[in-house]
Amino acid sequence: QLQLQESGPGLVKPSETLSLTCTVSGDSISSSHYYWGWIRQPPGKGLEWIGNIYYTGSTYYNPSLKSRVTISLDTSKNQVSLKLSSVTAADTAVYYCARTLVVADIFTFDYWGQGTLVTVSS
Amino acid sequence: DIQMTQSPSSLSASVGDRVTITCQASQDISNYLNWYQQKPGKAPKLLIFDASNLETGVPSRFSGSGSGTDFTFTISSLQPEDFATYYCQHYDNLPPMLFTFGPGTKVDIK
Numbered sequence: 264q265l266q267l268q269e270s271g272p273g274l275v276k277p278s279e280t281l282s283l284t285c286t287v288s289g290d291s292i293s294s295s296h297y298y299w300g301w302i303r304q305p306p307g308k309g310l311e312w313i314g315n316i317y318y319t320g321s322t323y324y325n326p327s328l329k330s331r332v333t334i335s336l337d338t339s340k341n342q343v344s345l346k347l348s349s350v351t352a353a354d355t356a357v358y359y360c361a362r363t364l365v366v367a368d369i370f371t372f373d374y375w376g377q378g379t380l381v382t383v384s385s
Numbered sequence: 386d387i388q389m390t391q392s393p394s395s396l397s398a399s400v401g402d403r404v405t406i407t408c409q410a411s412q413d414i415s416n417y418l419n420w421y422q423q424k425p426g427k428a429p430k431l432l433i434f435d436a437s438n439l440e441t442g443v444p445s446r447f448s449g450s451g452s453g454t455d456f457t458f459t460i461s462s463l464q465p466e467d468f469a470t471y472y473c474q475h476y477d478n479l480p481p482m483l484f485t486f487g488p489g490t491k492v493d494i495k
Binding site for chain 1: 386417419421423427428429430431434435440472474476478480481482483484485486487488489
C-alpha cells in the first residue's frame with residue numbers, strides 16, 4: 264500500500280527557507296509512471312499547486328512561486344523534498360505531497376500524504 | 386493563465402438530495418479536468434478524472450460531465466459521508482506542466 268509522509272519543521276521564521284521532506288513507501292519514486300508533487304492549503308482556504316518533479320529530475324513549478332521553489336528527489340531514501348525560500352506569513356499552510364499518476368496524458372493526484380502544517384512566524 | 390471558477394461557493398443540502406456543482410474554465414481546456422473531495426483535516430481524495438471518469442472505488446452516485454469551458458459535478462443522492470468541500474482541478478499536460486484548482490464548493494447539512 265502506497266504511503267506518503269511529510270515531515271519537517273512546523274515553524275519557520277520570516278525570510279528563512281521552508282524545508283519539507285516526503286517519504287514514500289510502497290512504491291519507488293524512480294518509476295516512469297509517476298510524477299511527485301507538492302500542494303499547499305492556507306488555513307481555511309483552497310488548494311494551490313506548488314510544483315512537480317519527474318524521476319528524471321525534471322521539475323515544473325507554479326509560475327507564482329517559481330522564483331522561490333526547489334523540488335528535488337533523493338532516490339536512495341525514496342524521498343521528495345521541497346524548499347521554499349524567503350517565506351512570509353502568506354506561506355503559512357498545510358503542505359501536502361502527492362503522487363501524480365500519468366495515464367494516456369491524463370494527470371491525477373491519486374495518492375496524498377496526510378499533510379503537515381507549517382507556520383511562518385517570528 | 387487559465388482561471389477556474391466554481392459555483393456555488395457553498396450549499397446546504399439534505400441527505401437524499403441531488404447536488405450539482407459547476408466549474409468553469411476561462412478558456413477551452415478540453416476534458417482536462419478532475420474533481421476531488423476534501424473532508425476537514427484530511428487530504429483531498431480523487432473522485433472523477435478526465436471530466437467524467439469515476440475513480441476506482443468511488444461510489445456511482447458521483448458523476449462528472451462537460452468539456453471545453455463548462456463542467457458539472459453531481460451527487461445523485463447525497464449521503465451523510467458526502468458533506469465535504471469539492472474542488473475541480475485543471476491539468477495542462479503540455480510543457481510547462483501546470484495544475485490549477487478551483488476555489489472549492491463546501492457542501493454542508495441543511
